[in-house]
Each structure stands twice: as C-alpha cells, then as structure tokens.
Amino acid sequence: MAHQRGGTLNRTGGADLHLHSTHSDGTLEPTRLVELCAGQGLEALSLTDHDTVSGVEEAREAGRRLGIRVISGVELSAEFRGHEIHLLGYGFDPRDPALLSALERYRGERARRAERIVARLNALGVPLKLEQVSTMAGARALGRPHLADALLRGGMVSSFQEAFEKYLNPGRPAFVSRSRFSLEEAREVMDGAGGVLVLAHPHLNLSSANIRLLLEAGIDGLEAVHPLLKPSQRRELETLASGRGLPATGGSDCHGPGRGPVRLGSLRVPLETVDRIDAGRGSIGSGARASGRQP
Ligand code: AMP
Numbered sequence: 001m002a003h004q005r006g007g008t009l010n011r012t013g014g015a016d017l018h019l020h021s022t023h024s025d026g027t028l029e030p031t032r033l034v035e036l037c038a039g040q041g042l043e044a045l046s047l048t049d050h051d052t053v054s055g056v057e058e059a060r061e062a063g064r065r066l067g068i069r070v071i072s073g074v075e076l077s078a079e080f081r082g083h084e085i086h087l088l089g090y091g092f093d094p095r096d097p098a099l100l101s102a103l104e105r106y107r108g109e110r111a112r113r114a115e116r117i118v119a120r121l122n123a124l125g126v127p128l129k130l131e132q133v134s135t136m137a138g139a140r141a142l143g144r145p146h147l148a149d150a151l152l153r154g155g156m157v158s159s160f161q162e163a164f165e166k167y168l169n170p171g172r173p174a175f176v177s178r179s180r181f182s183l184e185e186a187r188e189v190m191d192g193a194g195g196v197l198v199l200a201h202p203h204l205n206l207s208s209a210n211i212r213l214l215l216e217a218g219i220d221g222l223e224a225v226h227p228l229l230k231p232s233q234r235r236e237l238e239t240l241a242s243g244r245g246l247p248a249t250g251g252s253d254c255h256g257p258g259r260g261p262v263r264l265g266s267l268r269v270p271l272e273t274v275d276r277i278d279a280g281r282g283s284i285g286s287g288a289r290a291s292g293r294q295p
C-alpha cells in the first residue's frame with residue numbers, strides 16, 4: 001500500500017520480518033526497534049536475532065503497548081552442502097527447552113570463537129583484549145561485529161568495515177569459523193518448538209540450483225525481500241515459493257545505526273504473509289511434520 005500524506009509518498013502497513021537488536025549484533029534495544037517500526041506504520045514485525053530469542057519477550061511487550069503484531073523469530077546459522085546458510089525461525093514457542101538449550105550451545109561456541117579470534121589478532125600484533133569485547137556483548141550472542149566494534153573503539157582500525165576487510169572476513173588472518181546447525185537439527189528443533197523454517201537471503205549463500213535442492217530437502221518458506229537481493233532474484237524466489245504453496249517472507253535485516261544503512265521501514269511484505277506463517281506452523285514444508293504445538 002502507498003498513501004499520499006502531506007505531499008510525500010509514505011508506505012504504510014505490512015510487516016518487517018528480519019530485524020536484529022542488541023541481543024545479538026544489532027545496536028538498538030528491542031523496544032526501540034518496535035517503536036521505530038510503529039513509527040514507520042508497520043503492522044507486524046519479527047525480531048530475528050542471531051542464535052538467541054532473549055529479546056523476543058521484550059519485543060512482544062512493546063508490540064502490545066504500541067498495537068503492532070510481533071511474531072517470535074530467530075536467525076540460525078546452519079550448513080547445507082558445505083555452504084553457510086541462514087535460517088529464519090518464526091512462530092515458535094520462545095520458552096521451548098530444546099530450542100533454548102540448542103541456542104545456548106551455539107552461543108557458547110560463539111564466545112569460544114571470539115577468544116580464538118582475539119588470540120589470532122594478538123599473534124598479528126593487534127593488542128585487543130577479550131574484556132574489551134565481552135563487556136559490550138554481555139551474555140548475548142557474540143558475533144564478529146562485536147569484535148569489529150572493539151577494534152574500532154580501541155583505535156586498531158579506522159572503520160567498522162576495515163575490521164572485516166583487514167581481519168574478520170573469511171580468508172582474512174583473524175577469521176575463525178564456528179560449528180553450525182545442520183539442516184536436520186534446525187528442522188528438528190524448530191518442529192519441536194512449533195515454528196516454521198525459512199531460508200534467509202537465499203542467493204547470498206546458495207546458487208539457484210542449491211536453493212532448489214534445499215526446497216526439496218524441506219523448508220517452509222523463502223525470504224524473497226531483502227536489501228541485498230536483486231529484483232530478478234526476488235522474482236525468482238517469489239515464483240519458487242508460490243509454485244510450492246510456500247510463503248515468501250522478507251524484511252530490512254536492519255542492525256541499527258553504526259551497522260550500515262538503516263533500512264527499517266523501506267522493505268516490507270504484506271501482513272497476509274504473517275497470517276500464512278501462522279497458518280503454516282506444523283503443516284507446511286517437508287510434509288513430514290508433527291502437527292503444530294500452540295505456544
Ligand atoms: P558472525 O555471526 O559472528 O559470523 O558474524 C556475522 C555478522 O557479521 C552478520 O550477520 C553481519 O551482521 C556481519 N557481517 C558479516 N560480514 C560483514 C562485512 N563484510 N561487513 C560488515 N558486517 C559484516
């Protein structure tokens with residue numbers, strides 16, 4: 001929908017189903033994100049932090065207060081045919097014990113990886129201390145952006161981007177990989193928690209052929225609207241999803257100020273997509289799913 005308001009074109013309504021907060025590598029608290037979404041006229045959102053659901057309850061509370069629908073969300077790092085992929089979980093029970101324990105395990109891995117990255121940096125002569133990193137991330141999902149921030153704050157690089165280009169990107173000397181969900185484990189955990197599993201920003205990680213193979217392996221939806229997807233890729237993904245009766249999701253993947261362009265409000269999917277996710281819990285995807293548990 002687009003409405004004329006005060007002479008400027010304002011997009012209103014719809015949902016942003018891909019947002020990161022300070023609970024992982026974003027810079028805004030969940031409440032602030034929900035307020036910004038409400039200010040942009042969005043009707044629904046999902047907070048999809050990396051490997052944690054600790055911000056979901058706060059987002060829901062803010063959503064209730066501001067009259068905006070909030071569905072539970074998370075972004076899992078997973079592996080498919082040797083490629084890192086990101087899977088968005090939606091509509092699950094955020095208190096599910098098996099989900100919480102799997103996420104805790106991967107957050108532990110993230111913390112240990114941060115230690116290894118710091119050790120590599122030190123060996124390269126970069127005097128970063130672990131305390132400079134972990135005090136900022138607290139018990140939250142620690143990622144390379146936290147290391148990039150610490151390097152910048154310590155004056156060891158001149159920009160956030162330089163930290164990635166010089167040290168943290170794959171192939172750079174301080175890069176350390178970490179273990180990730182297998183597709184099967186992600187499937188099992190999300191089924192158990194009563195949610196759906198959507199492939200995030202598909203073409204960023206997979207070829208078109210591998211996207212099709214992943215669909216055959218069993219996935220409940222495709223993220224078709226994302227700032228880094230081209231219009232032709234979006235069309236391909238929307239066609240693939242609709243041909244299989246699956247929802248095409250999307251959002252801004254906003255990480256907040258200091259993390260690249262703040263696109264919150266500029267990328268939306270119809271509210272109907274949220275209804276389709278809700279309707280699909282426990283029934284779409286591979287067809288071998290248990291009937292959905294209602295949180
Ligand atoms: P991690 O999950 O710790 O591997 O860190 C991945 C996160 O770092 C992504 O979700 C992005 O938010 C961010 N990121 C990855 N690559 C870059 C890059 N080249 N420049 C800036 N941010 C990046």
Ligand code: FE
Pocket residue numbers: 020025050255
């Ligand atoms: Fe991120």
Ligand code: FE
Pocket residue numbers: 075086200201
């Ligand atoms: Fe991602």
Ligand code: ZN
Pocket residue numbers: 018020075253
């Ligand atoms: Zn993301």
